[in-house]
Amino acid sequence: xxxxxxxxxxxxxxxxxxxxxxxxxxxxxxxxxxxxxxxxxxxxxxxxxxxxxxxxxxxxxxxxxxxxxxxxxxxxxxxxxxxxxxxxxxxxxxxxxxxxxxxxxxxxxxxxxxxxxxxxxxxxxxxxxxxxxxxxxxxxxxxxxxxxxxxxxxxxxxxxxxxxxx
Numbered sequence: 372x373x374x375x376x377x378x379x380x381x382x383x384x385x386x387x388x389x390x391x392x393x394x395x396x397x398x399x400x401x402x403x404x405x406x407x408x409x410x411x412x413x414x415x416x417x418x419x420x421x422x423x424x425x426x427x428x429x430x431x432x433x434x435x436x437x438x439x440x441x442x443x444x445x446x447x448x449x450x451x452x453x454x455x456x457x458x459x460x461x462x463x464x465x466x467x468x469x470x471x472x473x474x475x476x477x478x479x480x481x482x483x484x485x486x487x488x489x490x491x492x493x494x495x496x497x498x499x500x501x502x503x504x505x506x507x508x509x510x511x512x513x514x515x516x517x518x519x520x521x522x523x524x525x526x527x528x529x530x531x532x533x534x535x536x537x
Contacts, residue, residue: 377422380405384413385422386522392426437465437483439490440511444476446504453477456501463497476507 377385380403387399396414400407417423432440447456453471460466460480468481484490490508498506 380409381413381417381422382522384410385417388414388423388426389519389522432483436485439484439486440514441482441484441490442509442511443480443482443494443498444472444507444509445478445480445498445501446475446506447477448502448504450477452502459501463493465493465497 383403384399387394387402396410397407400410403410414423418425445456447453456478457469460469460478465482465484466480467483470479471477472479482490482493484493487510490510494506494508
């Protein structure tokens with residue numbers, strides 16, 4: 372569903388928990404001036420709507436010894452094998468993202484490797500056997516921006532777009 376019906380309380384809750392997923396619900400309730408039960412109900416509603424997709428701890432790959440981050444565009448020999456290739460990519464633990472794309476690639480993946488030699492091994496031993504016509508690798512030196520969508524700015528943009536369509 373594209374545009375979920377969210378009210379101001381939903382947006383306020385999303386702003387607070389996106390800033391700190393470990394914030395206690397009672398603290399969210401105090402900030403929103405509602406009961407703790409109301410926050411629990413809203414969190415459940417947002418989860419059921421698919422707006423919230425859970426919470427997690429973020430592990431820094433570099434601190435775990437994975438110093439190479441690469442983006443790889445994949446072109447398949449047989450484009451009809453998308454689903455089969457994606458299932459095989461799921462079994463490669465170094466692959467952390469996979470996107471169906473338009474443009475030059477059939478699929479675009481994000482991968483972490485211990486170093487460039489490990490990256491080469493992954494490409495040669497794990498990716499090439501998937502039936503690739505070709506691949507193109509881009510190594511990331513450093514992530515300059517890495518964030519969630521900013522709730523406040525998005526809310527304004529959605530409201531303005533809605534006003535424009537009326």
